[in-house]
Amino acid sequence: MSNHNNEAFVFDGKAKIFTGVLMLIGVICLLLSYNSGTADMNHMRFWTNYLHNSVFFVGIAFTAVLFLACHALAWGGWVAVIKRVPEAMMYFLFVGIVLFGVLGIALQMNMEGTELLYLWNNQNYLDPEHAHFDKLAFHKSSFVNPMVYLLTVAVLALWAFFAIMFRKISISEDNTPYTVTENNSVPDNVKKNRIYAAAFLPIAGFSSAFVIWQWVMSVDTHWYSTLFAWYCTVSLFVSMCAFTFLIILYLRSKGLVTKFTDEHMHDLGKYIFGFSVFWAYLWFSQFMLIWYSNNGEETQYFFIRFEQFKPLFFGNLLLNFVAPFLILMMNTSKRTVGTLGFVAGLVILGHWLDFYQMIKPGVWYNYEHKMHLMHEDAHGEVHGSDHTYNLNNNTPKPVLTTYQDDSHDDGHAHDDGHAHDDHAAHATSKFEIGVHIPGFIEFGCFGGFLGLFLFVTFTILSKASLYPPNDPYILESEHYDTGIGPDRDPH
Amino acid sequence: MKRVLNKKVLFGLYDDEEILKDAVKQINKEEAEIMDVYSPFPVHGLDPLLGLTESRLHIAGFMYGITGTTLAFGFMTWVFTCDWSIIFGGKPYFSVPAFIPITFEFTVLMAAVGMVVTFYLVCGLGFGVENPCLDNRITDDKFCIAFDVTHSSQEEVEALSVLLERTSAGEVHTKDI
Numbered sequence: 001m002s003n004h005n006n007e008a009f010v011f012d013g014k015a016k017i018f019t020g021v022l023m024l025i026g027v028i029c030l031l032l033s034y035n036s037g038t039a040d041m042n043h044m045r046f047w048t049n050y051l052h053n054s055v056f057f058v059g060i061a062f063t064a065v066l067f068l069a070c071h072a073l074a075w076g077g078w079v080a081v082i083k084r085v086p087e088a089m090m091y092f093l094f095v096g097i098v099l100f101g102v103l104g105i106a107l108q109m110n111m112e113g114t115e116l117l118y119l120w121n122n123q124n125y126l127d128p129e130h131a132h133f134d135k136l137a138f139h140k141s142s143f144v145n146p147m148v149y150l151l152t153v154a155v156l157a158l159w160a161f162f163a164i165m166f167r168k169i170s171i172s173e174d175n176t177p178y179t180v181t182e183n184n185s186v187p188d189n190v191k192k193n194r195i196y197a198a199a200f201l202p203i204a205g206f207s208s209a210f211v212i213w214q215w216v217m218s219v220d221t222h223w224y225s226t227l228f229a230w231y232c233t234v235s236l237f238v239s240m241c242a243f244t245f246l247i248i249l250y251l252r253s254k255g256l257v258t259k260f261t262d263e264h265m266h267d268l269g270k271y272i273f274g275f276s277v278f279w280a281y282l283w284f285s286q287f288m289l290i291w292y293s294n295n296g297e298e299t300q301y302f303f304i305r306f307e308q309f310k311p312l313f314f315g316n317l318l319l320n321f322v323a324p325f326l327i328l329m330m331n332t333s334k335r336t337v338g339t340l341g342f343v344a345g346l347v348i349l350g351h352w353l354d355f356y357q358m359i360k361p362g363v364w365y366n367y368e369h370k371m372h373l374m375h376e377d378a379h380g381e382v383h384g385s386d387h388t389y390n391l392n393n394n395t396p397k398p399v400l401t402t403y404q405d406d407s408h409d410d411g412h413a414h415d416d417g418h419a420h421d422d423h424a425a426h427a428t429s430k431f432e433i434g435v436h437i438p439g440f441i442e443f444g445c446f447g448g449f450l451g452l453f454l455f456v457t458f459t460i461l462s463k464a465s466l467y468p469p470n471d472p473y474i475l476e477s478e479h480y481d482t483g484i485g486p487d488r489d490p491h
Numbered sequence: 492m493k494r495v496l497n498k499k500v501l502f503g504l505y506d507d508e509e510i511l512k513d514a515v516k517q518i519n520k521e522e523a524e525i526m527d528v529y530s531p532f533p534v535h536g537l538d539p540l541l542g543l544t545e546s547r548l549h550i551a552g553f554m555y556g557i558t559g560t561t562l563a564f565g566f567m568t569w570v571f572t573c574d575w576s577i578i579f580g581g582k583p584y585f586s587v588p589a590f591i592p593i594t595f596e597f598t599v600l601m602a603a604v605g606m607v608v609t610f611y612l613v614c615g616l617g618f619g620v621e622n623p624c625l626d627n628r629i630t631d632d633k634f635c636i637a638f639d640v641t642h643s644s645q646e647e648v649e650a651l652s653v654l655l656e657r658t659s660a661g662e663v664h665t666k667d668i
Contacts, residue, residue: 284588284591287588288588288589288591288592291588292580292582292588292589294580294581331545481535481536483533483535483536483538484538484545
């Protein structure tokens with residue numbers, strides 16, 4: 001096997017240009033999105049795209065660490081031949097520190113548009129003296145505020161620390177063969193790996209929930225769901241497995257990762273299949289409990305998505321559950337490169353759209369909410385009383401909000417000159433490319449972040465052999481057999 | 492009820508699954524027809540050697556599952572929209588999300604029970620059936636390759652015994668089952 005001992009991936013030429021072009025497209029699209037939309041949208045499209053893609057790719061990096069930690073702790077040996085790929089992906093956490101550091105500082109500085117991105121960052125809502133005082137946001141502001149938001153960067157740094165340690169242990173094996181004695185049957189680096197993995201899992205469990213509440217759930221500041229963190233993590237885990245598979249396909253097209261067989265592919269396929277089902281389970285659990293209990297402040301999350309974002313709402317289920325479930329159900333489709341590759345691409349798109357429909361409708365709600373309040377200001381207290389949404393009132397009222405049914409306001413807009421502009425924007429913005437459906441700019445931004453993600457991954461991949469020759473599990477992994485394939489020579 | 496197959500079986504016992512797999516390969520090469528291989532646990536890579544195709548049990552399972560889905564969903568729909576409409580918590584009569592958990596559970600139940608019953612029927616297992624066992628140790632630590640020698644001549648049986656011994660079988664016996 002000596003000819004496989006050094007599988008070096010060289011990151012240059014076409015691949016480098018490809019990621020560079022993607023990043024360039026991304027930068028252009030981000031700049032375009034900064035000036036997209038009407039003035040009152042306050043660069044909403046830019047901030048949402050920035051947040052959406054950052055969360056998606058940083059999340060994938062996080063689940064890559066999770067993947068390694070889980071397998072280290074569960075003695076999962078089969079990953080040894082593919083472990084360099086998640087190891088490389090997890091280095092995107094360092095980019096994440098910068099991305100969310102910038103966003104945190106932008107929130108801290110109250111930059112234009114961040115008050116739409118996170119409703120809790122609008123100082124008017126938090127001021128008890130202000131007409132727009134928002135009781136719920138005010139009460140939650142001790143947890144969702146720019147200072148706590150910056151803490152998520154510290155969490156990222158903590159994850160990155162574990163990422164470094166896992167990588168360091170893994171690389172140190174390459175040059176130093178492990179020794180096993182009678183009294184010490186487990187190699188030292190495996191022990192060390194397990195200790196870090198055991199420390200990481202509980203930390204990751206709690207901190208990822210905290211992080212995802214801050215990043216994504218607090219977009220809908222009035223809303224909360226206890227299932228949300230699991231739901232997001234599973235979404236990211238599926239995407240991570242899909243990315244791992246696609247990157248391996250690319251590396252194999254270069255004649256690398258030669259020890260990757262149908263058996264490993266089958267297991268990655270099982271992960272994609274299984275976690276897609278688990279994702280649907282969590283999606284449905286969250287949906288059905290909210291649907292059944294029918295509380296105004298809970299249903300508003302699904303109400304706006306169901307009323308205004310129907311294609312996304314159902315497309316999400318179709319791409320992330322129905323398609324992988326039906327296509328990957330058969331063993332043979334998990335063992336076919338074309339089928340699994342297709343599904344991997346599909347679920348990456350699907351889970352990207354999943355995060356899209358978590359963030360954009362929430363921000364759109366914040367926008368409509370702001371427009372509504374401004375509209376109310378312009379008309380005095382007349383409309384305040386006939387809307388259920390009035391948090392300034394001391395008696396709690398259900399927060400049932402989507403502003404589509406504001407049609408009765410239209411009559412007033414025309415005999416009220418000074419609110420006309422706002423109202424016109426409000427009334428015509430029922431369907432917005434880049435909000436209700438992703439536009440070219442959204443896909444361009446995705447491409448940009450993808451380019452950055454691949455650049456980081458490939459750079460790290462090129463730094464070490466893709467084949468870990470001295471990993472204690474490597475032989476187990478090479479001879480890994482799910483038991484249903486054709487017989488291979490065990491020696 | 493003791494099941495009688497009226498067969499004469501020649502079998503060799505092996506100590507290890509790797510020896511067993513090598514033996515099967517060797518026997519295949521010499522084109523002897525194996526009746527069956529018995530092992531205390533599933534041996535990876537044995538099925539293709541024996542020329543066993545993929546089991547159709549899971550196709551049956553899918554059918555049972557689909558039946559369960561249709562039955563549960565159809566029944567609830569019929570009950571709550573036609574037969575005995577009741578409003579629960581202000582929801583419409585035809586409340587799909589509320590039907591899903593029961594539909595799911597019934598699908599799993601049908602698929603699981605259906606597959607177990609099918610498996611038992613196909614394999615001739617079940618309550619009160621006592622199947623012949625070549626050697627009790629093949630449920631514990633021995634691996635067994637068996638030939639059907641009911642209609643074989645004495646020379647053929649001897650040739651097969653030699654073949655079994657050559658492939659490192661620890662013991663070779665014949666038994667009427």
